[in-house]
Amino acid sequence: MTSRLNPYISFNGDARQAMEFYETVFGGTLNVNTFGEYGDKDAPEADKIMHAQLESPNGFFLMGADTPPGMPHDPGNNIAISLSGTDADELRGYWEKLSAGGSVSVPLEKQMWGDEFGMCADRFGIGWMVNIGQPQA
Numbered sequence: 341m342t343s344r345l346n347p348y349i350s351f352n353g354d355a356r357q358a359m360e361f362y363e364t365v366f367g368g369t370l371n372v373n374t375f376g377e378y379g380d381k382d383a384p385e386a387d388k389i390m391h392a393q394l395e396s397p398n399g400f401f402l403m404g405a406d407t408p409p410g411m412p413h414d415p416g417n418n419i420a421i422s423l424s425g426t427d428a429d430e431l432r433g434y435w436e437k438l439s440a441g442g443s444v445s446v447p448l449e450k451q452m453w454g455d456e457f458g459m460c461a462d463r464f465g466i467g468w469m470v471n472i473g474q475p476q477a
Contacts, residue, residue, distance in 0.1 A: 343425035343434075348469055349404040350418040355389035359404050368396035375408070378452050385409050420459070420467030426475045428456070435470045438462045448472075 351358055356372065363370045371393050376386030388406040395401050403422055407413040423434055435448050441463035448458030448470055456472040 343423060343427055343430055344401060346401040346403060346422050346424075348420045348422040349402070350407045350413060350420070351389070351404055352413040352415075353388060353406055355392055355404050355406040359389070359392040359394060359402075362394055362402055366394065366396040366398075366400050366402070368394055368400070370394045373453075375406075417467075420469050422469045422471065424469075424471040424473065426473045428472045431470055431472045435460070438468045438470075 349355075349358070359370055359372065372389055373391045374386060375383065375388050375390045378390055380386060385406070385408070389404070390408075391403065391405050393401065393403045407418075423431060425431055432448070435458060439448075439458075439460040439462070442461050444458065444460045446457065446459040448456055451457045454474055457470065459467070459469050461467050
């Protein structure tokens with residue numbers, strides 16, 4: 341997969357409903373993963389959305405998630421830009437440039453779902469997420 345740039349929206353507990361709505365608007369395929377699938381299945385937030393992605397037939401790509409417990413949900417500032425793909429060198433290069441002079445909230449490192457992932461705000465305050473997926477065999 342080539343690298344992809346797309347919006348990533350944080351929701352306040354209604355990510356499933358919102359992403360299902362966008363699926364009716366744009367069509368396509370919606371994939372949803374809950375916090376319970378990747379952590380404590382009995383936690384209060386287990387049924388909340390850790391990651392959802394919608395890919396429409398015309399190439400639109402939209403991602404979203406419920407704001408994790410302990411993180412603030414700030415309407416109006418709840419959209420970040422996601423860079424994702426399997427070209428690790430290219431994506432690490434973007435990460436280095438975007439995070440330089442900014443602030444890193446999640447270091448770019450291997451995560452529980454198997455990919456490398458990091459979150460930062462660039463020097464202009466724009467939120468970025470970088471996900472380096474594993475090439476499919």
